[in-house]
Amino acid sequence: MTSDVQVTQAPALEMRGITKRYPGVLANAGISLDVRPGEIHALLGENGAGKTTLMNILYGLARPDAGEILVDGTPVEITSPHDAIAHRISMVHQHFMLVPVLSVSDNILLGEEPMAGPIFLDRARAHRRIRELGKTFGWEIDPDQRVESLSVGWQQRVEILKALYRNARILVLDEPTAVLTPQETKEIFAVLRRLRAEGYAIIFISHKLHEVLEIADRITVIRRGKVVGSRTPAATNEEDLAEMMVGREVNLTADRGTSHPGEVILRVEQVRVKDDRRSEVVQGVDLEVRSGEILGIAGVAGNGQDELVEAIVGLRRPSSGRIELAGRDVTHAGPRQRHRLGVGFVPADRHRFGLVLSFPLTDNFILTDYYEPPYARGIIRNEAAIDARARRGIRDYDVRTPSATVTTGTLSGGNQQKLIVAREFDGEQRLLVLDQPTRGLDVGSIEFIHGQTIAKRDAGTAILLVSAELDEVLELSDRIAVIYRGQIVAVRDGRTADKNEIGILMATGGSGASGSPSSPAA
């Protein structure tokens, strides 16, 4: 690996020439990567670049076809996560691997139970160690607290404690900031810096360029299974890294231009919505979205956004309140009636609502219009029109697919999302509801979807954007509403909004301080 970083110490971990071939895909083509004690090494790459495969190999979940792994200079065989842990390698996954109903200590002990004799757990000893470990970071951890009552940021700390409890010296963090607020991100960065100072070797996987530049000592970019290059943060910048990741120049910030808001398209008045467990998670929300404007809703996941969106598109009935679309009361209208009034919806969970993965692309292109001409004459499907519709969408929205008739589940996440966008953005929409429109997508797809969103706004569509990515909300919105525990706690101008202020509003609702371990996951 070419590196402009001075070698100061022997690597704690070295992966040499790792090659992994899946049928038809070379996931890793001779990747070499090392990390030294007391170093944070960021691994940067788009979805499908081979990051996950590489880490699965390191963690014993996949076997490489070629290449070797060295720990402290000695070649090791890692055939299972158990081996990885034995070599003091630990992984903090993007989706936490915690059991919500178990206590902090039970989660940490799981799989590594300290025994007092042949039958009984030595809980007292374990609790002592967990407390001590926590104290080294200044955390007051209650080992008996249930994990589900912890905030996301604290759950992540439990994951890190779990790794440290197992005496890990090499930590792999997979997109650790994806679910965190800006404040929580700062806090976790402080933790990582501290671990670095204590000599831990850390691999930090991310696609957020500014974070990588902030925290890493070295940055390695991979694309299509190959290392594109390594940089120090001082010797690079966001544009350079993005270009390395994507392989071409990328426009990182969408140019939102000026908006020209018109008449009110969506009016939400005192809407209350219950979730599946019948607790009221939207508690009297008022909103207005005008034509030609993007209203962004910022909020930590689970503060009622999903239910609010479902109420607006007609998938969930509000328990009270009123929803108006272009002056018409649609509070009790179903999804189809709203669709016919010009509502497009890009759902957060595209596999659940947006697509039928076992269907060909053609059927997914007409999922919401299948009953209307030209796609149907009476009850007879018009295959020629359906096919033409799919071809047009694939062309106009750059959906990468071998053909229009392959199963939709075989497409990459980015291309699946482009299919949904192609379907929902098509035609004269009055209102577009975008729920996490770029979650999990690569830089290129995000750029494309952001561009399309602004184009729709400029064409006069009212756009409601919900995103857990604060950067996305800040970048696109003309106005920003912050949702906290089912209520809109503040509305700010999108161009002048202060990121820190919004972050604090998201985390606290505008009162009280963050950082208490018992703050609910909301």
Next chain:
Amino acid sequence: MTTERPPSQGRRLVALPATVWAAVALPFISIVLALLVGSIVILASEVIVPGHPFDVTLPVTAYAALFEGAFGGLDPIVNTIRAATPLVLAGLAVGLAFKAGLFNIGAQGQFLLGALGSVTVGVALNQASPFIAIPAALLAGMLAGAAWGFIPGFLKAISGAHEVVTTIMLNYVAVSVIAWAVSGPLDQPGSPSPITAQVGNAALPVIIGRNGHLGVLVALAAVLAVGWLLFRTTRGFEIRTVGANPDAARYAGMQPRLIVVLTMSLAGVLAGLAGATVVLGVTHYMMASFGTTVGFDSIAVALLGRSSPVGIVFAAILFGAMRAGAPLMQIQTGSLIPAELVDVLQATILLFLAAHEVIRHILKLRGVKAGLETTDTIARTYGRESV
């Protein structure tokens, strides 16, 4: 820019699209493996039953006889068709429900009600013109089956009651309804055991060989109708969408509850038609205990045919052929191998189909998964609370 290609589905013996492979290869492999297991059963019965010289070639003899009994001439072929006809119709009843994500174990009950409906009208019109009696009796079978399918569909739509539970219950109720009707209102006075009168002019005419009745055309028409409904109409698109992803169906503005009721009713029509063809084409009357397992066999047929109308035809012919050929196999093996061997074969085929993961593992068919929606439906619907 280069085109991205979706990741390939895994190493295969033959390079076929995964869906084609799963549609053809897995059932075929299951059949071959079942025949191998059957051979072991045959050889084992030689060892167990004393007084026979051990004959290693007996499995070949038995299978040859089975084949000859099913396809060796016009009469055997007609027998195969006669056995396959209700299996096609009832198989469609199960397969159509699978497409909507429903596991219709009630084909047996719908079959029985269909038989009862057609015999009731058939007996009443047994002196009328066949042009009136036959359509009327078939229609009565369809309606009675539809009613028996509507009930579980309706219960599921309004209360979420799982169709597996309700259809099993209704199978028992159907048996009791038949027993009551045949020994009560429909009983032919003067007969020693409860039995209905003959259907007379409502009987389906023989169109091939000695006893190949019109039912085969009814079944083929149903295959075309179901295929057309599923793949050429918006209604079929709704059925398939509800089956593949009920949340996406709601998002698309469909009404999954209505689709569930409609699909179960249509399934009842098809299974009821199966019952009608047996009564009007084969038995021409009905007894209080109507000994048939068509409704249950049809589940196996739908699974083997992977719910596709064409696949169901092939699966029904296979099962029909085994039924038709079994007696000759028993005769030619000197009753050493009983006709019930075909039950073993059918069950084993199903076992291998259900355990397709095992086959894939043994034969190193990694990743062949796409399209196995039917067996997945069974696993999935048990866990789901409601539509």
